[in-house]
Amino acid sequence: MASIYSAIKCPYCGRSAIEDFNYTSDEKYISCIRCGYNYTKILKEGSNDLNEFEEDSREGHGVFSLMKKDGKREMRLFNHRLSNDALETYKRMFLGNSVDQEKSYLIMYEDEIFSIVLGSPSENFYLSFEEYKEKMFKKYGNNNDFEFIVPIEE
Numbered sequence: 001m002a003s004i005y006s007a008i009k010c011p012y013c014g015r016s017a018i019e020d021f022n023y024t025s026d027e028k029y030i031s032c033i034r035c036g037y038n039y040t041k042i043l044k045e046g047s048n049d050l051n052e053f054e055e056d057s058r059e060g061h062g063v064f065s066l067m068k069k070d071g072k073r074e075m076r077l078f079n080h081r082l083s084n085d086a087l088e089t090y091k092r093m094f095l096g097n098s099v100d101q102e103k104s105y106l107i108m109y110e111d112e113i114f115s116i117v118l119g120s121p122s123e124n125f126y127l128s129f130e131e132y133k134e135k136m137f138k139k140y141g142n143n144n145d146f147e148f149i150v151p152i153e154e
């Protein structure tokens with residue numbers, strides 16, 4: 001796999017997003033588990049020309065992270081504003097018997113403002129990308145050969 005995984009500054013919310021960059025094909029995926037933003041840049045289907053890409057980006061409207069008591073996790077990134085009905089459904093899911101409420105959360109992101117609707121996200125959630133990067137380099141050390149790679153942590 002010719003991919004580099006790194007945390008990057010989310011172009012949508014400014015906190016830490018996850019980038020998967022394939023340096024041989026130049027394809028790229030970004031997903032932000034803070035605000036729900038998604039970006040893909042993939043080779044056009046049926047194209048032999050390496051320079052023909054299809055780009056798609058979707059705005060972030062929040063995330064829902066559901067941790068089950070058996071350790072399995074489901075994560076949903078919202079690309080549209082949540083309707084009240086959807087919110088009620090997620091609330092019910094959150095309160096389910098098989099759910100570890102302490103490790104689950106629902107966050108909405110509207111007009112550049114995060115609202116924590118259910119549960120509580122990780123400490124890293126609150127950090128700007130710059131703060132996050134500093135924390136990661138302090139924790140894991142800054143390997144000079146790969147200083148452009150920032151470790152990924154929830």
Ligand SMILES: [Zn+2]
Pocket residue numbers: 010011012013014015016017032033034035036037060
């Ligand atoms: Zn984001």
